[in-house]
Amino acid sequence: MNKLSLYQLAAVMLCGHAFSLMTFFPYTCDNPAEYMIGAAIAVLIEGALLLPLFFAGDAVRQGGVFAAAERLSPVLRVIVGVFYTAVLIFFCFRVIGNFTYFLDGIIPRGFMRWTAVCGICAAGVYLGLMKPSVIGKTAGVMFFLFLVFCALVVLCSLGRHYTGSLAFHLASRNIGSGIAESVKCELLRGMDLVFLVLFLPCLKQSAAKTAAVFLSAKLVFVWLCIGFVTWVLGDYVMLAKLPFSAMASYSSTAMIERFDAAFMAVWVTLAVVRLGAAFHCLGESIRAVIKPLPKGFAVISTAAVSAGLALFRLSRFEWEKEAYDMSGWAVSVSAVALVPLVLAAGRLIKKRREHSGEDIGAEV
Amino acid sequence: MAKNDLSVSLEKTLEELENILSDTAELNITRAYVCGKAAAVISAEGMVSAQQVGELVLRPLSELDFKEGKSGNVFDHITSKVFLTAARQLVYSLEDICTLLFSGFAVVLVDGECRACALGLQGFEMRSVSAPEAEQTVRCAQDSFTETVRVNMSLIRRRLKTPKLVMKMLDAGTLSKTDICILYLKDRVPADIVRRIKEDIKSIRLDAVLTSGYAEPFVDESFSGSVFSCVSLTERPDLVCTRLVQGRVCVLIDGTPFALVVPSLFAESFQTMDDYSQKPYYTAFIRWIRYISFFLSVAFPGLYVALADHHPEVFSLKLLLNLSVAEEATPYPLMAEVVMLMVFFEIMREAGLRLPKAAGSAVSIVGGLIIGDAAVKSGIVSAPLLIVVGITATASFVTPQLEQPAAVLRLIFILSGGLAGLFGLAVCFSVLVANVCAMNDFSVSYLSPAAPFYPSGIKDIVYMKSFREYEKGRPTLSDIREAADE
Numbered sequence: 001m002n003k004l005s006l007y008q009l010a011a012v013m014l015c016g017h018a019f020s021l022m023t024f025f026p027y028t029c030d031n032p033a034e035y036m037i038g039a040a041i042a043v044l045i046e047g048a049l050l051l052p053l054f055f056a057g058d059a060v061r062q063g064g065v066f067a068a069a070e071r072l073s074p075v076l077r078v079i080v081g082v083f084y085t086a087v088l089i090f091f092c093f094r095v096i097g098n099f100t101y102f103l104d105g106i107i108p109r110g111f112m113r114w115t116a117v118c119g120i121c122a123a124g125v126y127l128g129l130m131k132p133s134v135i136g137k138t139a140g141v142m143f144f145l146f147l148v149f150c151a152l153v154v155l156c157s158l159g160r161h162y163t164g165s166l167a168f169h170l171a172s173r174n175i176g177s178g179i180a181e182s183v184k185c186e187l188l189r190g191m192d193l194v195f196l197v198l199f200l201p202c203l204k205q206s207a208a209k210t211a212a213v214f215l216s217a218k219l220v221f222v223w224l225c226i227g228f229v230t231w232v233l234g235d236y237v238m239l240a241k242l243p244f245s246a247m248a249s250y251s252s253t254a255m256i257e258r259f260d261a262a263f264m265a266v267w268v269t270l271a272v273v274r275l276g277a278a279f280h281c282l283g284e285s286i287r288a289v290i291k292p293l294p295k296g297f298a299v300i301s302t303a304a305v306s307a308g309l310a311l312f313r314l315s316r317f318e319w320e321k322e323a324y325d326m327s328g329w330a331v332s333v334s335a336v337a338l339v340p341l342v343l344a345a346g347r348l349i350k351k352r353r354e355h356s357g358e359d360i361g362a363e364v
Numbered sequence: 365m366a367k368n369d370l371s372v373s374l375e376k377t378l379e380e381l382e383n384i385l386s387d388t389a390e391l392n393i394t395r396a397y398v399c400g401k402a403a404a405v406i407s408a409e410g411m412v413s414a415q416q417v418g419e420l421v422l423r424p425l426s427e428l429d430f431k432e433g434k435s436g437n438v439f440d441h442i443t444s445k446v447f448l449t450a451a452r453q454l455v456y457s458l459e460d461i462c463t464l465l466f467s468g469f470a471v472v473l474v475d476g477e478c479r480a481c482a483l484g485l486q487g488f489e490m491r492s493v494s495a496p497e498a499e500q501t502v503r504c505a506q507d508s509f510t511e512t513v514r515v516n517m518s519l520i521r522r523r524l525k526t527p528k529l530v531m532k533m534l535d536a537g538t539l540s541k542t543d544i545c546i547l548y549l550k551d552r553v554p555a556d557i558v559r560r561i562k563e564d565i566k567s568i569r570l571d572a573v574l575t576s577g578y579a580e581p582f583v584d585e586s587f588s589g590s591v592f593s594c595v596s597l598t599e600r601p602d603l604v605c606t607r608l609v610q611g612r613v614c615v616l617i618d619g620t621p622f623a624l625v626v627p628s629l630f631a632e633s634f635q636t637m638d639d640y641s642q643k644p645y646y647t648a649f650i651r652w653i654r655y656i657s658f659f660l661s662v663a664f665p666g667l668y669v670a671l672a673d674h675h676p677e678v679f680s681l682k683l684l685l686n687l688s689v690a691e692e693a694t695p696y697p698l699m700a701e702v703v704m705l706m707v708f709f710e711i712m713r714e715a716g717l718r719l720p721k722a723a724g725s726a727v728s729i730v731g732g733l734i735i736g737d738a739a740v741k742s743g744i745v746s747a748p749l750l751i752v753v754g755i756t757a758t759a760s761f762v763t764p765q766l767e768q769p770a771a772v773l774r775l776i777f778i779l780s781g782g783l784a785g786l787f788g789l790a791v792c793f794s795v796l797v798a799n800v801c802a803m804n805d806f807s808v809s810y811l812s813p814a815a816p817f818y819p820s821g822i823k824d825i826v827y828m829k830s831f832r833e834y835e836k837g838r839p840t841l842s843d844i845r846e847a848a849d850e
Binding site: 005119131134140257265266 | 671674675677678679680681784785786787788789790791793794795797798799801802809811814815816817
């Protein structure tokens with residue numbers, strides 16, 4: 001029951017990626033084609049970033065990164081625990097903040113920000129307290145519903161597109177910089193890969209296979225989403241703060257005038273899954289630092305810290321800067337690659353030392 | 365197992381028995397002499413058939429011509445050759461005698477013997493097998509379970525004549541000693557499931573087990589963790605047989621005309637026996653109607669409140685104007701109106717259930733037509749809202765298995781939709797999905813075969829496979845578990 005299947009973990013990560021993709025587009029690229037190229041490059045980089053995890057795979061699979069670190073040194077376990085706690089608090093802080101900030105544009109006036117934060121965090125904590133397999137199953141259901149919703153929006157906006165494929169023009173002020181910014185943006189969104197590292201001991205199949213499925217599905221998904229939004233909205237896509245919400249508001253049927261409210265509902269469910277998975281991992285990370293901490297307390301307290309930080313920043317109306325800050329991509333990269341790299345290196349050194357010890361023993 | 369405490373003296377045994385039973389008025393003790401030995405036939409009034417006791421026990425005893433003087437031989441002779449009953453058993457304790465007396469046995473005691481012979485001569489009043497009331501079908505069997513466990517066992521055995529069908533009898537309730545029968549097909553159910561259910565039943569420490577609801581919390585792991593249940597109830601023997609074939613365990617409890625099916629899946633709440641008597645295309649169509657009905661019964665009022673109160677831009681202009689005009693005329697907020705109407709609907713439903721059938725229909729007329737009409741005319745509630753509540757109420761009757769969770773969830777969705785619009789609904793929905801995904805009784809996911817995804821099983825959800833396809837083998841519980849492990 002504690003085990004996650006490949007598809008369930010992929011669904012968790014895809015839900016997270018879909019959430020961030022639905023949230024905003026970077027202003028820095030000039031056209032969606034740049035972003036699509038950037039996404040493809042980002043996928044290749046992410047694949048490369050995961051290599052240390054595959055090298056450290058066996059060690060990490062037996063009890064997770066924290067147990068693997070403890071096998072090398074108890075101090076290392078605490079360092080890794082603190083590192084992931086900090087990374088995940090930053091991750092949750094951004095998810096909660098972005099969610100609340102961009103929700104302002106969709107939700108009716110008079111809805112307090114703290115209410116949104118409390119609602120989404122409560123649901124996230126509930127999910128975070130569940131077993132990994134439950135998180136995986138929930139993500140599977142939510143991602144399926146999300147795909148159904150996307151198909152519905154696509155069908156309902158078929159007759160309302162503005163510019164068609166002409167919108168995929170390649171005119172750009174600086175293609176290189178546009179693609180680089182897109183890569184950074186995608187890497188920032190790729191923070192969900194940290195779930196692959198932290199859920200690895202619960203995974204039924206191999207990490208490499210899961211990563212391959214996730215990365216290829218993600219690329220197809222990003223291309224399809226961006227391609228379709230561009231096709232419907234044309235050049236307007238680069239001006240819309242929330243292009244997917246804008247597309248949903250353009251979709252209509254004889255009975256439903258616009259789908260942006262429904263988009264918001266689906267977006268909320270994706271946020272709950274992303275936060276739920278993050279809170280779960282956050283709880284595990286803090287428990288690696290302070291071992292006797294009860295799971296419930298660990299999850300709730302760390303969730304409260306992330307929510308409190310986000311709410312503080314939101315209450316000072318400073319989120320605009322935070323939302324469009326792409327520097328977080330470095331955190332994402334280090335969270336995915338750094339610790340597995342250290343573990344793989346440590347394991348190698350330890351093996352060599354053992355070998356040399358055995359050789360000395362044999363000589364004596 | 366009670367200790368062997370029967371005295372060799374008949375008089376002493378009878379005295380002890382009367383003491384234990386506090387000279388209860390229902391005890392019949394018929395004394396007799398058998399081959400010179402004092403004997404007694406004991407029975408409980410109303411529990412045994414007096415005619416059968418006379419014909420199958422007393423007459424053979426009185427006509428007995430047995431020469432041998434040893435009491436042991438007398439007892440052995442009468443228990444093996446004289447009594448004409450099929451069900452008989454030797455008893456060695458007063459406690460067992462009491463239990464058997466009140467289960468419809470007559471007990472024969474012979475002086476000089478520290479054992480007794482109990483003869484099954486049940487003659488208590490029982491309801492005959494009748495048509496099902498809660499799960500009616502059009503083209504299927506029209507019999508249903510009764511309150512007598514033995515009758516219910518026979519209803520199942522008549523349909524499944526295989527020796528693989530196992531019926532294990534247990535009892536529960538320190539005072540009631542209720543008979544509980546566990547049924548399963550030996551090669552279809554994983555052994556750990558049967559073992560756990562037996563342990564769960566044995567763990568019941570209640571004074572009395574009077575209905576299936578008493579045993580359900582002991583068998584259902586998620587009983588207090590979710591609004592849904594991994595244990596379903598049915599009054600149909602044919603449905604029980606279907607589930608047994610699919611590898612489930614059924615529990616029959618004496619005194620209740622419902623069988624517990626363990627474990628039960630969410631998708632099965634939308635299946636009826638009629639599905640298997642119709643063409644697959646029609647069954648698929650009706651199943652989708654049921655899915656939509658369940659969605660409407662749970663979410664429609666909440667969705668309406670959320671959209672009308674928080675996201676009116678979703679409605680087309682004409683509809684929006686109509687709704688706006690109707691709502692403007694009412695004095696209360698929309699959420700309060702919906703809550704009021706839904707609570708009123710629940711009151712009417714409860715009244716209709718508890719009252720005699722004739723009065724029940726009068727309640728529907730008074731509630732539905734008179735109060736509903738008057739409420740709209742007086743401007744307390746709007747007409748569109750009454751339509752919403754009407755559709756919701758009707759839809760909730762389509763899936764009776766899910767009526768209870770639907771009633772609670774409906775109210776939660778109305779409140780969340782009213783307070784926070786679609787945001788509130790989405791948050792509640794996420795929590796609900798997580799809660800349902802966590803239901804994993806007996807290592808079988810409640811959402812199987814949808815989550816975890818099981819391609820062969822999913823066909824029976826989206827559409828119904830024909831019996832030609834079932835010839836190849838129907839997915840059993842073990843298959844679902846294996847699929848989840850992969």
